[in-house]
Amino acid sequence: MNTTLRAGVVIGLCGVGTLLAKRTLNGKTVWQLDPSKCVQCGRCATSCVLTSSAVKCVHVYEICGYCDLCGGYLKPEVKDLNTAAENQLCPTSAIRRKFVEEPFFQYDIDEKLCIGCGKCVKGCGAFGNGSLQLQVRHNICVNCNQCSIAINCPADAFRRVPENNSNLLKGFTK
């Protein structure tokens, strides 16, 4: 009797396995954030299971305007246009500003300092071209079965994407 049960279990497991394997994608999927839905609520910085969130601000240089008065870099009420810490929007001072030529400046993000709060994203989107966007960085993300930021996102902006096309950046051409 046991043998028949055993055979039944084996068949059942293999059946379930093949049924689900048919629907599998090639390769694996990873979590990603859709910047067009993001509302910069700040929960990416606090909800990740890792202390330093896997969501970071990414700069799409292709659509940056290289402006002097950068909406994502400077606080709105600055008196002098310089890189002093009290003028910077970023709470961890993770944006570096480099002079290119008059009047263009290049803005880079130091990912080690970025906490993924989205403040610069909001500023850039409101007053600039929207070239600063939040994205999940897959060299940090541990790819949890259930992303704890995804369930806290008010805009439902997280979804799974295939690993070989894992960014949802707007304006970015590979």
Added chain:
Amino acid sequence: MSKKLISIFLFLLLIFSGIDSMAKQRFPKPEFEKKYTVPDTQIPASRALWLEYFDVFMLVICLSVVTWFVLKKRSRLGVLSVSVFSIIYFGFYRKGCVCAVGSMQNITLGLFNTEYHIPLTVIAFFIIPLLFTLFFGRTFCAGVCPLGAIQDIVALRSISLKKWVQAMLGLIPFVYLGLAILYAATSTDFVICRYDPFIGIYRLNASFLMFSIGAILLLMGIFIARPYCRFLCPYGVLLNWVSRISKKHLTITPAECIDCRLCEDSCPFGAIQIPTPEKIRENRFITVKRLMFFCIVIPLLIFLGGWTGSRFYENLSMVNLKVRLANELLMSKNEANESQSIEITTFKSQGKPEEKLYSEASVIVKQFYSGGWILGGFIGLVFGLTLAQLTFVHYQKGYTPNKGTCLSCGRCMDYCPVKKGEK
């Protein structure tokens, strides 16, 4: 008024897509005079795919090694060393994810939701331990599961529990299993992953709640061995059932049992079945009467359980984000604009029609209603069967481990004085 705004927003969405084609979103790069190349946006790659398949390979290797240690070599030390290796590899190196315990939810989600693409490695992590258990007993629990291994290491001063306490606590995994399946099937949440007690330790990084759960269970695990495995693990329910019909299983004695009773107190998990003396044979008539009693009581319990489960369907469904949002939206109609939560303001600014959300939410709530009935009925059935099992006495000769609850750790094997080949 709000309907008009919603239609305006829907319309704006159309404009938005139209404007894209109008090329108003084309942003030319500033023309730089000096030689300047616009830097590339870096996209770092995630963990290589072949490494994921390598994990499956390691799973098979570890299972084979631990099975060999349990069945052929009969070495507790061997099992212990595999446990330590699993803690290092599947625990600290892979950070405890993906694991077989959680994979059950992915399978459930895959069966109920046709849009979900389940990775092959997850299917493998679900099926392979079950197959090994089907043929060799719960060797997965012995040395491969990282959650089990870490509890096994701290089980130093185990105290055995009374049989009825163990049986009652043994109901909790069924509840957990039922809830996990219910929430995975409705695409709400992966409960097991969310409240995995030891993943915080393996990641070396956890919220206060996760850390406390893990610490309490490990502390408790010193005295009551493997509390998560015995009283919480939902995958353990499946392994329990499968192990009962396993082809081969761990045996305490390599040859025939001589009833020396040395192994009686050796199991920290209370899984050793004591042989029943001949004189306690029960009257057949009483057995039949008891059987009839349970034939009435168990269906009653199933119905009672199902009915209770269905009463709670609203509370259960509130965990689902869509249901919660729909509820908040309904309640916010009476409140002022300023006190609205960010979910409500975001939803309204996205311009999706409210009716769609309400209809989706009500579909999910109906699923929870039927799910509540099934869950409750299932618990009722299990409760009834557990009661029945407590009242029936097993007739057996010699000391053997309970095929369902034995975790194949091998501690008992060292206590047995019988040498292989002896009669």
Added chain:
Amino acid sequence: MRQKIIIAVSLLLFFLVIYLITKDFFSNHAKNEENPTEYNLAKLRSIDSSQFCYKESRHFKLSMKGLNAIVIDSAYRIFIAGENEVQVLDSSLNKLLDFTTDSTADAIFFSNNKIYLAIQNHVEIYDMKGKRVQKRNPYLNSSFITSLVAENNRLYVADAANNVVLCYNEDGSLKSIIGKKDSLKGEQGFIIPSMYFDIALGQYNDLWIVNPGKHLLMNYNEKGDLRTSWGLASMQLEGFSGCCNPAQLAILPDGSFVTYEKGMERIKIYDQTGKYKCVVAGESDFNSKAINNFRLDAMVNDIATDLNGTVYVVDAVSDVVRMYVKK
């Protein structure tokens, strides 16, 4: 005895774990927590009511959707370009003319009984019967025309993709290019980070060009020589906010400037010398639900003035035209 205590305590702890898990699972946690890094755009965009010197007199919808560009002629006729269509209304909003275009016009101007339309990279001219009279060649295939004005048999075309203003003769031949980068002449060119580049005719029919990247309004003669310029980069009311503003420009008959800034979403009046006067409309006027969000598109697509000093605003959020008069 000691064993019993240990068992009791352990079981108590176990049920504590279960209680903690259930409580956390069913509670509505982290839903209304304050965002410590919040960038409150609504507060930033709010304008004190004392700064408003204009009020909305009326607003009107058209049968046309996707309103994009607007101009008013000296007879108070309203010319509006919408989605693949152009309509002309009289001052009582009766439709005088309605014709379709190949695609939505980004700018519109009326002069000498001809309607000039900026369609993608080239200019098209229609007559007052709705018939296309001429379809001109683009300056470059990559051009993107955001504004055009006609004056004294010359047509000035603002090409935002190539950062220049082109000056055409009546027959369509190119007369001169304003703003071409020339290091010998010290001409830096116009800085245009996003596709908003507006030009307008001043009090004396002189040409005013917005340089959005430098937050300047510049006055040129037809030869391309700079006469004067003014402007200030600042988030405060006196200046132009963001990276590239003002996005739209219109000039009142008395020479005052009407400017629209995207991002901050405000329409302001500056006097003839470039000194800030007051506010025409702020974000609250556009009925937008996205108060604390950003929109990558501007809320206003175009502004225009008539000889009476009324300001016309194309509200992209509600797809209406709003008219503002002095308080």
